[in-house]
Amino acid sequence: QIGKLYNAKNKAEFENVGQWKRPWYFQINKDETMHGAVQRESKNVRENAGILDGSTLGKIEIKGKDALKFMNLIYTNSFTKMKPGSARYALMLGEDGMVKDDGIICKISDEHFIATTTTGGAANVLGCMEEYAQTEWPNLNVYMNSITEQFATFNISGPKTRDIMSKVFSEIDFSNDAFPFMTFQFHDFQNTQIRIMRASFTGEMGYEIYVPSNHAIKIWEQIHEAGKEFGLIPYGTETMHVLRAEKGFVIVGQETDGTQTPQDLGMDWIVSKKKGDFIGRRSFTREDTARSDRKQLVGLLTENPKDVLEEGAQLTYERVNPTPAPMVGHVTSSYWSPNLDHSIAMALVKDGHNRMGQWIYAHDRGKVTKVKIVSPVFYDPKGERRDG
Secondary structure: OHHHHHHHHHOEEEEEEOOEEEEEEEOOOOOOOHHHHHHHHHHHHHHOEEEEEOOOOEEEEEEOOOHHHHHHHHEOOOOOOOOOOEEEEEEEEOOOOOEEEEEEEEEEEOOEEEEEEOOOOHHHHHHHHHHHHHHHOOOOOOEEEEOOOOEEEEEEEOOOHHHHHHHHOOOOOOOOOOOOOOEEEEEEEOOEEEEEEOOOOOOOOEEEEEEEHHHHHHHHHHHHHHHHHHOEEEOOHHHHHHHHHHOOOOOOOOOOOOOOOOOOOOOHHHOOOOOOOOOOHHHHHOOOOOOOOOEEEEEEEEOOOOOOOOOOOEEEOOOOOOOOOOOOEEEEEEEEEOOOOEEEEEEEEEOHHHOOOOEEEEEEOOEEEEEEEEOOOOOOOOOHHHHO
């Protein structure tokens, strides 16, 4: 239904993501190209506000007396000391220690959690949870249920987001003290219960609104109407990619291919050092997993800021190489950033974390581009914009 609304009012172009169609970008007129639309949307989110339909993200409800123990086994994080009403970004690994999926975990109580997953990974994550609950830990009292289609999700972000939220949900205090980052609240709104979580995949002030699907269109239109005076626009998945890349946020399946550990991604902090066992932990002691020359996530800046790398371009340490060339990595994401006014890229490079500032070369169908290895966080590295 929301898809029909996009087509009728917002001129959305769609792309296939998993088993879903998601709005890719929005044209304001027939002459606007995809590149033009994405540039416009990206700047508007940074300057005003934007809203993304995140309904396709997987949503799994986990309940039972042993739900806390189960979650501690499934994810790398520890949820034991996590307060009810708080949320936490989490990674799920395979038994080989490689990143399998990610999402945000909301803790309602020790016996009740809601986990989000990637759009394409929802069924697989639920299947893994069910398999482990039934075959490895059948002694645990825990039950999982997919609620992906039961709730629509709207992601609002940008410097004017708090003004819009306060106008639509006037009974709620959205101040930093009353509604801190990575917390969530349940509220009754227009004869239904909604869940609002303060989180951001753009690096801007942001909220995610979870709405029962049969109320989604009405609330979506109310948000759009309230946001007009603040410059709110809808944005698509391509703009989402640009904004998250500016912040160095990974997308599982793009920055990962099943051979990356959290440490490879520079996310050592997400692996609990204090809790007991969890899926994949034992694999961190393998010699191969501890190699210093593993491919690691880095950022790339081209010598000519106007050059935009091709995703998948191979990387070498030397401009001219013997045949076959010793490839040391590849470009995973590459975009023109309208907010930084230069190209940005993310890549996996052997021993990349120890090669910051080094120049290497990207190769694409005979074209060679000189690039510098840098931090993958290009925009607002201190995260100051997130608090509004």
